[in-house]
Amino acid sequence: MRTDRGAAGMAMIVSEPAGAVIALDFDGTLSPIVADPSAAWIHPAAPAALIRLAEHVARIVVITGRPPSTAIALGDTPDGPDLIDVPGLLILGHYGLERWEGGQLSAPPAPAGLDLVRNELPALIAALGPAADGVKIEDKGRAVAVHTRNCADPDGTLEALREPVALLAGRAELVVEPGRKVLELRGPGMDKGRALREVLAEVSARSVMFIGDDLGDLAAFAAVIEADIPGVRVCSGSAEVAELAESADVVVDGPPGVVALLEALHKSMTSRDQ
Known part of the structure; x- marks a missing residue:
């Protein structure tokens, strides 16, 4: 202790x-x-x-x-x-x-902004070029997570994604939850x-x-x-x-x-x- x-x-x-x-x-x-x-x-x-x-x-x-x-x-x-x-x-x-x-199971409705994230996140990731190889999108239903653990440079790719993911989250009225090689967009x-x-x-x-x-x-x-x-x-x-x-x-x-x-x-x- x-x-x-x-x-x-x-x-x-x-x-x-x-x-x-x-x-x-x-x-x-x-x-x-x-x-x-x-x-x-x-x-x-x-x-x-x-x-x-x-x-x-x-x-x-x-x-x-x-x-x-x-x-x-x-x-x-x-x-x-x-x-x-x-x-x-x-x-x-x-x-x-x-x-x-x-x-x-009890739960409120899923945030409406997730539809915008689902539509735009793939292109946002693709814009990174070869650095995006290995990025995984996980759709959790009430949240969407972007994992970089399988990338050649997981930390570098995560850093490159922080700002564009944050901007997308702001437009979708969501928050970004950072984690271990992951950025998760979810409701506030x-x-x-x-x-x-x-x-x-x-x-x-x-x-x-x-x-x-x-x-x-x-x-x-x-x-x-x-x-x-x-x-x-x-x-x-x-x-x-x-x-x-x-x-x-x-x-x-x-x-x-x-x-x-x-x-x-x-x-x-x-x-x-x-």
């Missing part, structure tokens, strides 16, 4: 788990970052770890930029339980715009911090842990601090996003480290009761 605040938050979660909310990002946290986003399958041990924790805590929440349906599909494991088997699971997709709970007014704050208020949480890996998770880290309850900010470590690690109370080694942390947390809770 790197901070006294984090140590106090962990102690509260272990001593009074019934008041705790455990919230997690999906990509890079429960699943690895891979070249093809459609192949980012959940760590095979993660659903079982979450199921065990769900027996003790107030709420398990996945807050993701993905649609909930995608998180559910990628939450399947070849053996053992799947993400959807976690009791009382809440999935907040598109940074909280979509809510999946108990098999039911919601982020992971707001989504987390709403869940904490909904369940009258007495403690919180949020686990993330990317720049979009900084808002949730801020919400942990602003909640005025004991909390722990966990970074699923990556050299690509140093800002998040610098703000974290705990840094773990990617999805395997996240699973190990969840398992250790459950062990601490159950050993306390024995």
Whole structure:
């Protein structure tokens, strides 16, 4: 544990788990970052770890930029339980715009500006010439993401796209969410911090842990601090996003480290009761 605040938050979660909310990002946290986003399958041990924790805590929440349906599909494991088997699971997709709970999905209409993005983004990318080779457009339904991970120069291509993508987003009345080799155009007014704050208020949480890996998770880290309850900010470590690690109370080694942390947390809770 790197901070006294984090140590106090962990102690509260272990001593009074019934008041705790455990919230997690999906990509890079429960699943690895891979070249093809459609192949980012959940760590095979993660659903079982979450199921065990769900027996003790107030709420398990996945807050993701993905649609909930995608998180559910990628939450399947070849053996053992799947993400959807976690009791009382809440999935907040598109940074909280979509809510999946108990098999039911609720969401507002998709932003109208996405049609403009879909029409103009391919030409915008093509204008980069050979540098655009390997760029992937991911249509998430309520957002459109531009991935550069498969380019010869991922960082250079991402930088070249920042300004034209921002201009297109402005015309479409959308915002740009930067991430690990990705720029996502989505509707304004919601982020992971707001989504987390709403869940904490909904369940009258007495403690919180949020686990993330990317720049979009900084808002949730801020919400942990602003909640005025004991909390722990966990970074699923990556050299690509140093800002998040610098703000974290705990840094773990990617999805395997996240699973190990969840398992250790459950062990601490159950050993306390024995």
